[in-house]
Amino acid sequence: MKKKKIVIALGGNALLRGEQDGTIEEQEQNTYDTLMNIVYLIREGHNIVLSHGNGPQVGNILMRNDAGMELYNIPQMPLDICVADSQGGIGYMIERVLRNVLKEQGLERDIITMITQNVVDQNDTAFQNPTKPIGRTYDKETSERLAKEKGWIFKPSPKFDNLYRRVVASPEPIDIFNVQTIGRIIEDGTIVIASGGGGIPVYIDEKEHVRPLDAVIDKDKASALLAAKINADEFYILTDVPFVYIDYRQPNERKLEFLNKADAYKYMAEGKFGEGSMAPKVQACLNFIEKGGKKSVITESTKLADKAYGTKISMEYED
Numbered sequence: 521m522k523k524k525k526i527v528i529a530l531g532g533n534a535l536l537r538g539e540q541d542g543t544i545e546e547q548e549q550n551t552y553d554t555l556m557n558i559v560y561l562i563r564e565g566h567n568i569v570l571s572h573g574n575g576p577q578v579g580n581i582l583m584r585n586d587a588g589m590e591l592y593n594i595p596q597m598p599l600d601i602c603v604a605d606s607q608g609g610i611g612y613m614i615e616r617v618l619r620n621v622l623k624e625q626g627l628e629r630d631i632i633t634m635i636t637q638n639v640v641d642q643n644d645t646a647f648q649n650p651t652k653p654i655g656r657t658y659d660k661e662t663s664e665r666l667a668k669e670k671g672w673i674f675k676p677s678p679k680f681d682n683l684y685r686r687v688v689a690s691p692e693p694i695d696i697f698n699v700q701t702i703g704r705i706i707e708d709g710t711i712v713i714a715s716g717g718g719g720i721p722v723y724i725d726e727k728e729h730v731r732p733l734d735a736v737i738d739k740d741k742a743s744a745l746l747a748a749k750i751n752a753d754e755f756y757i758l759t760d761v762p763f764v765y766i767d768y769r770q771p772n773e774r775k776l777e778f779l780n781k782a783d784a785y786k787y788m789a790e791g792k793f794g795e796g797s798m799a800p801k802v803q804a805c806l807n808f809i810e811k812g813g814k815k816s817v818i819t820e821s822t823k824l825a826d827k828a829y830g831t832k833i834s835m836e837y838e839d
């Protein structure tokens with residue numbers, strides 16, 4: 521069997537599920553259950569890069585920031601440091617759990633976690649209209665004070681009346697530091713965990729210095745860019761549904777097992793995918809295909825090993 525380069529983006533439910541408290545025991549069990557489903561790819565000898573979400577975790581880090589400042593006057597860390605913290609903590613957890621999974625399965629691979637900085641354009645139009653909520657909710661008075669003191673932008677919470685959440689931009693990733701190194705490392709079979717949480721957003725200033733930005737990058741788009749940059753053969757997005765559907769949860773809902781590029785763009789234009797859920801994932805898959813990728817798969821992690829499951833997206837699908 522020909523060895524492939526495969527990038528697997530682990531969705532948020534792979535680590536922490538909505539109904540859970542977020543204890544380390546819960547996260548480790550979720551991680552173990554998810555990683556067991558990629559063992560067959562490792563056993564077949566493929567070269568693997570794992571990326572992951574960090575939404576709940578970085579939100580908790582930001583709230584710890586707030587609590588430390590309010591209770592003990594500990595200086596708050598900026599968003600880029602919080603994203604880096606989450607990459608290190610989550611990457612360590614995935615790496616450790618995966619070592620145990622491989623040991624149980626009689627497999628041996630080196631595993632390395634890379635704190636990843638992803639380059640964005642500081643003039644990306646996303647900065648003109650920040651929409652990504654982060655951190656805790658605040659009352660009107662506190663949000664106005666923080667907006668004045670820190671320059672933060674707040675919008676009303678859709679869940680709670682008279683409460684507000686900070687919002688930041690979600691710019692497009694355009695480059696990834698150390699991507700050539702990632703490509704070389706996996707060639708010898710090492711599994712790399714990289715671009716966690718979409719990567720730490722940075723830009724290059726007029727002096728060619730690397731500068732941070734208060735922003736978050738879509739994890740799937742960043743993972744797709746990483747896959748394209750290392751010339752991966754396949755790109756997998758693991759989510760909480762086994763297939764992509766059009767008109768999801770509508771009377772005319774339809775499951776899609778195979779999607780070519782033309783049909784995917786057609787359905788995107790018609791608004792057939794959920795804007796806040798499936799549409800960004802399909803777009804990430806299309807980005808990978810446009811940049812030369814052979815196949816993308818969107819599925820639920822427990823179905824990954826079952827070749828009958830998952831929506832396959834390619835330039836022109838051939839069975």
